[in-house]
Amino acid sequence: MADNLSNTAENRALDWLMGSSTTAPTLPLKAALVTANGSDSAAGTEVTGGSYVRKNITVGSAVSGATSNSADIVWTGMPACTVVGVEIWDSAGTPIRWWYGSLTTSRTLASGDECRFPAGTLAMSLA
Template identity: 70%
Template sequence: MNPISDNLSNTGENRALDFLFGNSPTAPTTPLKVALVTANGSDTAAGTEVAGGGYARQSLSAAAAVSGATSNSADLVYTNMPAATVVGVEIWDSAGTPVRLWYGALTASRTVAAGDEFRLVAGALTMSIS
């Protein structure tokens, strides 16, 4: 997967800047969740999330950042997927109305059949600010 570099949503960018400059940022509600998408989003619009089968967003565990980057520290496993072509991921918080913080395209799309497992191994999802 490509690193998700500078793909903070506008909300994520604002919250990061508020934190850095002491402007009372709103912290994300944890755990952060990784969503799979069949059409990528942008800074201002969410992508089209996978739906159906046993698909559910997975909780993200990330290592402490080093040199402006971090990655998932545990495998992200999606079981009993619906038939889909996954083109990217998005990171959301767990608020009552979830907030999208980050988005990015996979290096290559992955097609899964109904009932398949989709896995992003530890270290495969890299987020950086540069």
């Protein structure tokens, strides 16, 4: 997910870089699966049904402008759907969407399937 910060994340990062505010997401960060991708200004269509819920994620320290999930992210009991992308949200009272991106290959799931992103496969970069 290179260069896929939401408008909110871009603005907060610029404010922080310019010293005009301190900002950070409310942890833990959560991964959301989408069936239609969003854009800088609009969230995608999030999966619903089955046992689906957003999952906590952890990431390693950034190296060369990139990072990735440091542990597997696993959803079980998924509804029948085609997952086309992932979004990263925080845990604020009104959650903020920080990042979004398309999957290289969509994942078509049957009811009850598992969806897994092994450690290191959900990559985020500013490059």
